Amino acid sequence: MNSETLSAPMSATPRTLVIASRESRLAMWQAEHVQAALHKLYPSCDVKIVGMTTRGDQILDRTLSKVGGKGLFVKELEQALADGHADLAVHSLKDVPMELPEGFALTAIMEREDPRDAFVSNDYDSLAALPPGAVVGTSSLRRESMIRARYPHLDVKPLRGNLDTRLSKLDRGDYAAIILAAAGLKRLGLSTRIRALLAPEDSLPAAGQGALGIEIRADRADVAAWLAPLHDDATAKAVEAERMVSRALGGSCSVPLAAYAQWQDGKLALRGTLSTPDASRVLAAEEAAAPATVEEAVALGRKVADDLIAQGALDIVRALAEAGPEEQRVPNSPPSPPSVTRPGSDDPTRGADGR
DSSP: OOGGGOOOOSSOOOSEEEEEEESSHHHHHHHHHHHHHHHHHOTTOEEEEEEEOOHHHHOOSSOHHHHTGGGGGTHHHHHHHHTTSOSEEEEEGGGSOSSOOTTEEEEEEOOOOOOSEEEEOSSOSSGGGSOTTOEEEESOHHHHHHHHHHOTTSEEEEOOSOHHHHHHHHHTTSOSEEEEEHHHHHHTTOGGGEEEEEOTTTSOOOTTTTOEEEEEETTOHHHHHHHGGGOOHHHHHHHHHHHHHHHHTTOSTTSOEEEEEEEETTEEEEEEEEEOTTSSEEEEEEEEEOOSSHHHHHHHHHHHHHHHHHTTHHHHHHHHHHHOGGGTSOOSSOOOOOEEEOTTOSOTTOOOOOO
8 A cells, every 4th residue: 555646446435434453552553554544535534443452462471372362352353343333443464363253354454564573682682692591582482483493592481461561571671582573663663672673584474464454344345445445455465375374274373383475576475384382393385476366376375385284284283282272382491403394495494585
C-alpha cells in the first residue's frame, strides 16, 4: 500500500467504522495506523478504535505453547466482529492462526515493515559477544532453537509480556539480552534500542512477521470493498506463501518453525526451516517462483512444505505434540552439533538476503 496513491473503491462511502484492537501500545499504534489510512480514504467517515484485553495479554507466566498458542491474541477481537461491535480487527499477522474460524476472512494485508529479528541489549553488541551463561530472553521456540544451534553456551529463558514489559525486564537486569521483532520496535520509534538486526540467514523470521492483517466477518462484502485500497499485493503473496508452509506443518507456537519469502528480481524466494527445540536436528528447504496470483504463491509455500515433509518434518511435529508443552523447552545444556538436512546445497545456513 502506498499512502500517496490511495484511492477509494467505487462503493458507498462508510459513515462509521469500528476497529477492534488489543490494548497494548504496539497494538494501538497498529490500529491507529489503519485508522489514519481510512481517514485519508474516507475523510467524512468516523473511524473509532475499541481496545480489548485478550487472554494472551492476561497470561504472562507461561509460554504461548503451554496455554493455547496464537489464537489467544485474536479470539476476543473475533467475538467483537461476530457480535457486530466492530467492523474490522487489526492484527500482527504472525499472531494470527493459520486457519481462521468459519465466518471470518483476512481481507487486507498491508505493506510489510522490517521482517527481521532484533538483538536488544544494554551491554552487548551481538549474540556472539555474549559471555558463556549469559541469559537471553525470547518468547519464541523458533528463536530459542536458533540460539541453541549457534550459541549453545548461552542460557535461553522465556520472555512474556507486551513490548514495553519485555524491555523493562531487560532494563532491570533479568536478561543480558532479548530478541524481539524489529517491526514493533521501529513502529514505536524505538529503533535506538536495537543493537543489531539479525539477517534472515542467521534467524529466519516467523511466517507473516512484520506484516499487519485486517480481519472481518466473511459476510461483510461492504467492509471488504472499503478496505481493498489498504491491501498490498506483493506483501500478500509473500506472507501467504509463508503461512502455507506453517499451515502444512501444524501452524502453531509449539513448533520451532520459520518461513520467509522475499522478492528478488521479479521472483519470490521462499525459505522454510523446522528444527527440534534443542536444535539437534534442523531441516531446511527453499524454492523460488514468479507467482502471478496469491494462489500461485500458496502453491510455492506448499512445495517448500512438501520438501520439509520429505525430510521428516512431520516426525518432529508429532514428537513435539506427544511430548506436550512442558517438554518443548529444553534444559540449558549444550546440544550435540546440529544435523542439518537440505537437499541440493553445500551451505545449510544460506538464505535470502536481509533488507
